[in-house]
Amino acid sequence: MPELPEVETIRRDLQGEVVGKKIKSVEVRNGRTVRRHPSAKHFRARLEGRTVKSVGRAGKYLLFGLDNGETLVVHLGMSGQLQRAKSLKEPKAPHTQVVVTFTQGGQLRFVDPRTFGELFVSATTEGGAHVPELAHLGFDPLEDVMSWDRFWVLLASRKMRLKSLLMDQEFVAGIGNIYADEILFAAGLRYDRMSDALSAQEVRRLYRAMVETLADAVKHRGSSLADEQYRDLFGEIGDYQGQHQVYDREGKACRRCRATVVRVKSGGRSTYLCEHCQV
DNA sequence: ACGCCCGCCTGTAAGC
DNA sequence: TGCTTACAGGCGGGCG
Numbered sequence: 001m002p003e004l005p006e007v008e009t010i011r012r013d014l015q016g017e018v019v020g021k022k023i024k025s026v027e028v029r030n031g032r033t034v035r036r037h038p039s040a041k042h043f044r045a046r047l048e049g050r051t052v053k054s055v056g057r058a059g060k061y062l063l064f065g066l067d068n069g070e071t072l073v074v075h076l077g078m079s080g081q082l083q084r085a086k087s088l089k090e091p092k093a094p095h096t097q098v099v100v101t102f103t104q105g106g107q108l109r110f111v112d113p114r115t116f117g118e119l120f121v122s123a124t125t126e127g128g129a130h131v132p133e134l135a136h137l138g139f140d141p142l143e144d145v146m147s148w149d150r151f152w153v154l155l156a157s158r159k160m161r162l163k164s165l166l167m168d169q170e171f172v173a174g175i176g177n178i179y180a181d182e183i184l185f186a187a188g189l190r191y192d193r194m195s196d197a198l199s200a201q202e203v204r205r206l207y208r209a210m211v212e213t214l215a216d217a218v219k220h221r222g223s224s225l226a227d228e229q230y231r232d233l234f235g236e237i238g239d240y241q242g243q244h245q246v247y248d249r250e251g252k253a254c255r256r257c258r259a260t261v262v263r264v265k266s267g268g269r270s271t272y273l274c275e276h277c278q279v
Numbered sequence: 280a281c282g283c284c285c286g287c288c289t290g291t292a293a294g295c
Numbered sequence: 296t297g298c299t300t301a302c303a304g305g306c307g308g309g310c311g
Contacts, residue, residue: 032287032288077288078288078289079288079289079290095289112288113288113289113290114287114288114289114290115287115288115289116287116288158280158281159280159281160280160281160282161281161282164281164282227290227291229290266282266283267282267283267284268283268284268285
């Protein structure tokens with residue numbers, strides 16, 4: 001579910017909530033969530049007694065920097081949520097998979113019905129700046145500024161459909177199905193255009209659309225669809241779904257030209273577009 | 280190297 | 296009112 005804007009929203013809120021807090025205990029209620037570790041006990045042992053020094057993000061991954069130089073990595077998968085509980089007495093939501101209790105009181109709870117999400121502790125280097133398990137991730141569209149020429153070279157070095165490339169985490173980290181469609185609409189480009197066949201103007205439009213769409217979505221605290229599965233740290237829904245131009249708008253009028261937004265299947269997944277505005 | 284498929288899971292909505 | 300099928304913000308692997 002959550003893509004870069006949702007993860008970044010959670011990260012910003014986490015900074016004020018958990019930095020400086022010491023982990024008293026960790027409860028693993030579903031071992032699948034910590035599957036990279038040999039055991040739940042092993043995962044717990046690497047967290048208990050540690051203090052959270054920072055909260056970062058790499059693509060769709062949250063990175064909790066710990067006082068021993070290691071990093072707690074959290075990926076929300078399709079249905080994962082982090083919930084901040086001020087009191088231990090608050091009833092636990094169904095599918096609560098991991099509970100972190102702080103010595104200063106309060107908990108951080110990982111809730112994930114589909115269990116595609118995961119948590120693991122990484123023996124990071126360079127003071128937590130480098131996570132070996134995430135070395136495959138490409139550049140971060142909001143953190144890593146680059147020139148259009150450089151972006152053009154990267155695009156042309158792959159011969160892929162634009163949507164596949166935007167969603168390829170090894171190329172650029174953090175874009176998923178919602179924002180790929182929104183970015184391509186903003187750029188006026190079809191999902192099936194080839195990445196090595198763009199004009200200079202199209203490359204600039206795509207880069208601008210990528211940065212501005214994601215930044216705008218962060219300002220609106222991410223997208224919550226009809227099922228409202230995406231919730232922030234405090235259980236509030238995002239606001240960006242109201243700004244969507246094409247995603248989940250099949251059959252509705254394009255906000256720019258009034259043509260009908262269509263949905264097509266590509267690679268087994270839904271793609272929404274305006275065939276008049278996107279060429 | 281890329282496009283397409285599947286599996287991993289649970290919940291919900293649509294279809295018959 | 297059922298039962299069955301399709302689909303969902305992700306990711307990794309296998310195949311042609």
